Amino acid sequence: MRFLLRRLAFYAFTAWAAITINFFLPRMMKGDPITAYLQKHQSEFNPEAIDSLRTLFGLDSDKPLIQQYWDYWGQLFSGDLGRSFSKGLAPVSEVIASALPWTLGLVGIATIFSFFIGTSVGTFIGWRRGSRADYVVPFATFFSTVPYFWMGLIVIAIFSTRLGWFPASHAYDKGSSPEWSWDFIGQVVAHGTLPALTIVFASLGGWVLGMRNMMITVLDEDYVTVAEAKGLSPQRVMTRYAARNAVLPQLSSFALALGFIVGGTLVMELVFSYPGVGKLLLDATNAKDWPLMQGLFLVITLAVLVANILADVAHAMLDPRTRMMES
Amino acid sequence: MTTETLLTVSDFSVVYDVDPPVEAVRHVSLELERGEILGLAGESGCGKTTLAYGIQRLLKAPAVITSGHTVFHDESGEDIDINALDADAMRAFRWDKVSMVFQGAMNALNPVATIGRQLEDVFLTHRPGMRRAERREECAGLLDLVGVGRERLRSYPHELSGGMRQRVMIAMAMALRPQLMIMDEPTTALDVLVQREILEQISDLRAKLGFSVIFITHDLPLLLEISDRIAVMKDGVIVELASALDLYSDPQHEYTRRLLASFPSLTGERGDFVRGSEPQAATTEASR
Missing domain, CATH: 1.10.3720.10 (MetI-like)
Known part of the structure; x- marks a missing residue:
């Protein structure tokens, strides 16, 4: 049991790291494909969708970084991954959910x-x-x-x-x-x-x-x-x-x-x-379609993590020796 | 009782069918008395283990038994020709009549199953009628008997020390009260103190349960101490077979004499201990 908890803590940390990297990546990228796209298609977006995309892609640099990070997490937990440019501005989460x-x-x-x-x-x-x-x-x-x-x-x-x-x-x-x-x-x-x-x-x-x-x-x-x-x-x-x-x-x-x-x-x-x-x-x-790509990367990363958790659990069940080892 | 024969091996030969073929055991004949400890001594690679595996028909290709018979004289008075048994009968015979304790104490237990499960396996296979609770009790009793303790039933092998694992193996070997136990270097991987404890345990158990033992080792002094009779093996041939005392006091074969001389004596003169023909003592003297 303690083994399992330790592994879970480790994976929680990994997931946090992956999501944080996903947050910083667009903020460190040169160039800005999103603003250009938004200006061209401004009329098609509602203000909320624009806000969410700005958070996802780090265009909200007027706010302090902590605030941006906080908003980003809030958005993830409400399942909002932005709008897909190529799929008629459908929510990214829905597009992924239809393919997954x-x-x-x-x-x-x-x-x-x-x-x-x-x-x-x-x-x-x-x-x-x-x-x-x-x-x-x-x-x-x-x-x-x-x-x-x-x-x-x-x-x-x-x-x-x-x-x-x-x-x-x-x-x-x-x-x-x-x-x-x-x-x-x-x-x-x-x-x-x-x-x-x-x-x-x-x-x-x-x-x-x-x-x-x-x-x-x-x-x-x-x-x-x-x-x-x-x-x-x-x-x-x-x-x-x-x-x-x-x-x-x-x-x-x-x-x-x-x-x-x-x-x-x-x-x-x-x-x-x-x-x-x-x-x-x-x-x-x-x-x-940047928002869709970013959303897919996140889902794939998390899937690899979940698969690793399953493997760990199976390994622990089948091999008593791993249960003894330090994480 | 003691003069009754338990096992007769006659003209037994094993060849490893590789290129060139290796004659590992050559025309070995020996008889084992009921209740006796027979020591089988010899250097590494002389065919001791091959002989032991051959008796149980555990050899795998490329090893081939080319000649000979092994007849087991059962308690019931029945004579069983081990080489003539079919696969099922052979499996039923193994462990029930003749069990083994193996060389590698560390690797002889399945690492992913508990000790209890592996002990129970023996009963599940050979005593299918046994009830679960009975089986449990029997396994627990065995672990108590060898001094490991019944609370270890649910332990995994990696949770036990080498000495304890070897005790578990001995417990397993005794599970079905076999009439013969073949011990292939059972204590070689252990340090001398644990070795001593285990040997005493084997003697005690034998006194209590009265099984015969074929004890294989390269450690001749150890055999001199525990065996009734000793067979000395070289290049697949038994060169000398005599009682422990005779062998020690009056070795007949040249090789036996060399084997005896190759062990240092605690009280001997300095320089008494010389291996082979090279003047080892001189070189150590010079390098000092």
Whole structure:
């Protein structure tokens, strides 16, 4: 428990630092894209929106710095991240909220699947080292070294254009709008299958290889020999003794992968025209939509932090030794 | 009772199938009496551990058992040919009849499971009918028996010292009241004081429970003290097998004599202790 509190304090500090940097960054930048934009489009903004943008981008230099900082925090807590220039001046938080579920859902589920499948396969071929199961390794690594966009295009060409099994792009059929109906959920699943499959295949090799190598290392440990000498069943030795220890380093990589989910997989979202965060960030950059970019950076930073917290908790639960260590 | 045979190893050979092949154990034959402590001595790499693992059929590729039989004469009067058991029967045999205490006290316990869980594993596998409370009590009793204490059931290995971990291993080895315990350098990683305590404990427990021990070590003086009989091994062959007293007072084989001479005596003359043929004493004298 004390371990957890200490970690949480550490993460609270990191989050504070990240947000503070986000506050100072535009104030230290040369040039001022916002004022120019505001002057051009003054009539479209209401005074409140202009105020909020001035706080976010440090144009309120008439106020003392402490006051600016205070206002900035107040704005964050009320969920106001400014207005997006390129999305018809919609609130940034709403624009992000409309893209986030797609990315989280698709890339998140794909990453989790990939981790579990890859780790299980790795466990098995590590356990049966030197057997024919080892042939899985070159296949898995082949898929992760193939350029992703190329694999995406091939998959579209085969399963969408040629066979017509799955739609090639977007998150749901044209003309329908998000709602909680079986029909719509079916559409989302159909549209998500190809992107999810390609993500799984592209990342599987890393998990398989990592787990297999750890298994081989752990299998040489004395406690595995002891477990065998104790007459335990092979399944028990494999899971409780070998895999249980070999999976620990995998967790750290998994946490990193989880953190990067929110950043979106830009290439995937481009190839499949998927309306996720990665595409949003690209659009924002192209349109010089500063408020949206700033908002996205903040969300991505916080997501990485949350993923790290989860990884820490999981690590603490699975490895008693980390609980002892000083933060 | 004491003259009854417990284990017969005949013509046992193990080859490591690498290039060039290594004959780690060559045509070893020995008999173990019930209740006896048999010491197995020899330098590093002479095949002591390979022999012990071979008896339990724990060797992994590239090691291959090329010849020989190990017959275990069970209490019930049944003779079990260990080499003829299938995989399931072998697993059931392990630990139940013959348990082991391993070399590395520090790494022999699974770091992510509590001591209690690892002790319970033995009962879960070999005594599936046992009730949970019974199992707990049995594990707690074992830890009490070796002086670790039942309050350690929920400890993780990293929370224990090396000596305590080795005691836990001994407790685990005794869990099913096996008739033979193979101890592979059980005290080598420990300092002499802890080593002493553990050895006394093993002798006490053996007196109480009456199991046989094959005690493997390179430490011949230690064996002289605790064993009934000692086998001296060199290059995969047992060169001499005699009672501890005979071996000490009247070593037959040249190698045994050298092994005995390689340990310094507390009361001996200065310069008495010379390893190999180099005149070590002279060089130390000169550098002074």
